[in-house]
Amino acid sequence: MTTDPHPPPHSPAGPPPPLPVPADQSPLVLLDLLYKLKIRDVMTTPPITVTRKDPLRLARHLMREHRVTGLPVAENGRLYGIVSMDDILQALEGGWMDNPVEHHMARNVVVLEDDMPLAFGASYFDKYRFGRFPVLDRNRRLVGILTSRDVSAAVLVELLQEFARLEARLPNPTPPQTVPRQTALQFAVAPLDFERAGRASHEIKRALSDLQFDPRLIRRAAIAAYEMEMNMIIHSKGGRLTVRITPRQIELEAHDTGPGIPNIAQALEEGFTTANEWIKSLGFGAGMGLPNIRRVSDEFSLQSSPSGTTVRATLFCPP
Amino acid sequence: MKLAELARELQAEILHAGRGFDESEVRSVVASDLMSDVLLVDRPTPLIVTSLASDQVIRTADIVGALGVLIVNGKNLPSNMKTLAAETGITLLRTPLPKFEACIRIGRALDY
Incomplete structure (x- = not known):
């Protein structure tokens, strides 16, 4: 605020240089x-x-x-x-x-x-x-x-x-790694194994951090991996979570051995859930898993039959 | 506001001081008992406020790169929750305040 539209210069020896923090151009x-x-x-x-x-x-x-x-x-x-x-x-x-x-x-x-x-x-x-x-x-x-x-x-x-x-958030100060042409990691996921839930996603996140992907991309990939892992733990007879990493994209695939999703359209709706109270008491089963995976990925596909479900999510790396 | 300062404001016990605890600045907060909702929040380094005392809270915090986890209502924690917090470097706090009151105090402290 000002009490005078043309205030007298109460600055000595010429104006100081402007601050190097222009509000519209700063990070x-x-x-x-x-x-x-x-x-x-x-x-x-x-x-x-x-x-x-x-x-x-x-x-x-x-x-x-x-x-x-x-x-x-x-x-x-x-x-x-x-x-x-x-x-x-x-x-x-x-x-x-x-x-x-x-x-x-x-x-x-x-x-x-x-x-x-x-x-x-x-x-x-x-x-x-x-x-x-x-x-x-x-x-x-x-x-x-x-x-x-x-x-x-x-x-x-x-x-x-x-x-x-x-x-503090950077991985250990090992020399920077370049992304190899293709890296693949695979994790077995057992039904109702809440004890180990999240470990695969944690490992995937760490691998992506070591490869120095963009933190936002890592976060999206980790969220997708985690939801996939939890889905298999909660709903499936067990399966595996695979991640294929190239310099251009991260592809996550959850493949289980059944029992399949009876109504895919319903399963993709936010809030639709078949989880029981016990699973809800663990903070899951809110019907957000598949919608969350779709939200964070650039490409999403889902195939399901009584013999198994495959969810695939691809995230493209910004050039 | 610094996380350490906020912890004092909430009379919180520091069950594990994670990476950079002393310098961590609280910029965003997500209060939920549904981890899927936490995963939905698209803000960097949130503080997770929850009454859910489960390992999965720490896993979720790790996945979203949370600043830390504040357990409300003075809940008893499963034995390995602290171990997991230490393994993943996530700060784990526990306040006796109920969630609503904890949120109000956080809101005031952060000038919401």
Whole structure:
């Protein structure tokens, strides 16, 4: 918000460079940070202030001591203006260093509110090219000051944490493997074997991670594998889960030995289930298995007869 | 908000602190007792809030790359659930709060 459409420049020695975080071009992870963080998380608080009656000499002393280039003029939390290095330079030239701050401060000040997202604050540095913005709370009391340095430091800290998180998720630091022309893995799945349920999918996920596929693709493939595995455990007489991996696609196939799906159209409807209460008590049998597999795959097929069911899901790798 | 901070807010026991527990930032939450519904949620690294105390919760968390699992209602856990959490590196928390209240507190903490 601004109290003046043409605020006076209360920035010293020319405008600071814009922040390197344009809201429309930054990576999503950065935008996410800029919207998640509030200005109050990042601002310098409490701000160093002077009062209206303080001489410019004191303002200069405080700026030097705290290595800042501008100070809000405030009394009991109320903001009256801002005094900048420019004002001090003019006072030095003009010889009025002992005048009270109020005669020389900028009165129309662009301010931010503490519960605005940081993205908003960052955009102000581009929009107004000032070095700092006083921050007010909901009751219009001065609670802090936001400098471009505060923004950069906060973004850097958050990004480093993000990197640490990404690194922690990477497989062990073995040299990167390239996807061989074709890899196939096969797992036996036994009926009602809840003890081992999910192991095949876990192995498939790990193999795909080792081959450094895109994490989103791995996630989709793992979901399909898991639903296939659970379907066979819950409904079939047993079968096998096969994954064939090439650089271009991941093909998953669940093949069981019966008893078959009586009504395929019904089985593909979301929410249709034949699972019993015991299976539901394990968190499954909500009738989402086949629809989920279809949702995450690029190609899906299903054949079923009393002698067995084959579900095939193919996911294409983005070029 | 950090997962560790949120755990304190929920008076949760840390049954297993998984990979990067101290730095993990909670960005999305899915509250469900149906693992198929959890699999449907298309957000990276969710925190799973559930009253389902079963190994399959950890398996599901592993599959979707969850940040962690919060068991509500102070449920007793099957003996190998903790072992599985340790094997897969998934953070496992347990709060005495009922699910509704846990969700409200999470919502407040995350400014929903």
